[in-house]
Amino acid sequence: MKIVLTCCLLMTSLWVSSQEIHKEYTATKFPDRVILGWNGGDVSKSQSVNWRTDSSVTVAIAEIALSTGSPDFTKNATKVNASTEALIVNGQTVHYHQVHFTELKPNTMYDYRVGDGTYWSEWFQFTTASDKADPFSFLYFGDAQNDLRSMWSRTIRNAYSKMPEISFMVHAGDLINNANYDFQWGEWFEAGGWLNGMVPSLASPGNHEYARNTTTKNIELSEHWKPSFVHPQNGPQGLEETVYSVVHQGVLFVSLDSQAAMLDSSKMESQAQWLEKLLTSNKNKWVVVFHHHPVYSTKAGRNNEEWRNVMEAIYKKYKVDIVLQGHDHTYGRGINMPLGSSRKHPYGPIYVVSVSGPKMYDIGLQDWMDRAASNVQLYQLISIDNNNLSYKAYEATGTLYDAFDLIKDNAGKNELVDRSADLPKEQLDLPPAVKEKFTEEQMKEYESRIEAYKKRKGLK
């Protein structure tokens, strides 16, 4: 077993949370933290739900019915039994419940509620995926992590307002700051609120979802992770619900657990073997991979070399189209190709690093990057329609910040159409907290880096 410490903690001194007092999120008999997921079944025919109650709730059930405009849909509701697991949080036992709806109709809206037969949630709606490769969109978020209730909330709510028809949301790790702090999970669920009950989530853990277990002394996945989410258990042994794949309307989505790989190299190998096997038999036109640690960092001095060496070779060999990442608390989008060569036909995936929460680091403007942002909260909306993948990154205000299309030919070769040239100037000003700590020499170095970056891009 090999331990590689991440450098995330080194940077936290430059960033101070704006919120000192936080809410407590005490469980009650009423369901809360209601969230949709998939457990590995056909996404056009199944849907799973997780929720939380206090420990007095020992019988958990759900009701589901085809949605109708008439309130009488409840008369046709079917009862489905749920399973329950206990979690001890701050000395109190809480119950997490999970239900799987199966044999659903594709591309169909359902209403459901969860509870114990007396204490119910509201009726939520969801729509099953199509069983064909029909067009769809999804959202991707980089690190939420800090001030979740106070300031991440605006990002996720603006994102949903921009595109309520999304099929699901991808979270590329560091959803929270302290793996086992219940109030942070409470804030994360409050920020997303009821939309978590309507739109499924696919999440990968980051380094902040791992913490040292005081009993085993090992660094382990948050005890909240598996009770809180329903993720497929189709990954390698020991990485269930952090490494998994989902096929959605002709697109293969893959979650990898980069933090587990950094903590234990055998988990790097098992993920690589699993991924290679998965991609060898893949028949889907598009492949989207997401994980926390970037293959290429947006910051000088942050480098995930072992991860890159193993994963990039697989991405290139099997033509992964796009890799969605977090960790660096800045924004970067680009390709690993030699400087000066045309980027029209990317060799290797498009890499994106993004941040959705308010914690901001300094940006490196590395050579792989084609579009960058410093000190901006963002979300990404990705739409796939047959041979076209359309990517748009928005600021938390809803302002379009970055855009490109990937157009796939019949041989599977992608053409990149960069649409960022017509967008407003890049925001490259460092966060004030970083500027304050920078020496004059560091500032000069950063300014010369901006100049080199602009020159490379042919900008003034």
Ligand SMILES: [Fe+2]
């Ligand atoms: Fe982070």
